[in-house]
Amino acid sequence: MILYDKTALLDFPRFGIQIPALDSRKTRTMEALHSHPELSGREPEWLIDGFDDTTTLDDLLRVNSFDYAQGFFDKRAQERFKTAFELVNPDGSFNRWNPDEAQSPLGEMTPLLMKMMAGTRKAGEIALERGFCHYMGGGTHHGHKDFGHGFCPLNDAALAIRRLQFDGALNKVWIIDMDAHKGDGTAALFSGDNSVKTLSIHMARGWPLDGSLPPSHPSWTPSDIDIPIDSGEEHQYLERLNSGMNDLKENSTADLAIVLAGADPWEHDALPSTSLLMLTLEQIRERDRMTYLFLEEAGLPSLWLTAGGYGENSWKIHTEFLSWVLPRRLG
């Protein structure tokens, strides 16, 4: 199944934000699927179109500190977003942000964010029930307990896991993070927690962006399995990912796998900070199919998230995977 809600978007242009995470990733992917010969006309079998869920302060408190969580619901919301989306440079100038072009103040993004975060939990419930769900959203893996950065105010996978564990819907989870950037928030949030095993395959350098972070900073927390890929090592990517997933399987069990199927390791991704990892379209296609088949063989339900992807063509990456997996599941 796909879970898609066109209102569960952060709508950057409305807030004057110029980060090249475009709605077209989702809208163009959906258009392509609706016109796919094996999917067209069968939407009720593969699409859940819209949801009403949101995320409450109580949900946040299972993951975040009280002070950080409460700030999204009061006057500090603007500051939360400025920091997480990296909108202000150290010298006070604006970065990818033009408030003069905004139709709404930044603080009004909170309800959109809470809805988008809730979609991940909703998609987790669908995955547990039906075996597979791809949410058109989520993957905000740089969200930490008491701060956000890297365009991630909160960590949707962590919020979903803690809520589903609280509801008794699951116990153990694997997170397989294939975004170009390391899932630093996820690693820190689940460090030392045996119920959640984290695997991150990512650029060996280039994240965190600020190389001056002290070694004690939570962004340097290791995942259970880290697979750093250096520039020029792209040919080893699939083999090393496969070996990492086998390590997961040999050393732990899970009720659900959450996959961050980031489009940003693609060689044509538009965000400059992803240029240290350049997979071809064929390599990403193989990455996604291999991961899907691995989880299918392991008999695990899987929840897939879009995670990072920048520029006008990143919809092609999601379309490539979904137009393969959905007909396969429909049979």
Ligand SMILES: [Zn+2]
């Ligand atoms: Zn990324």
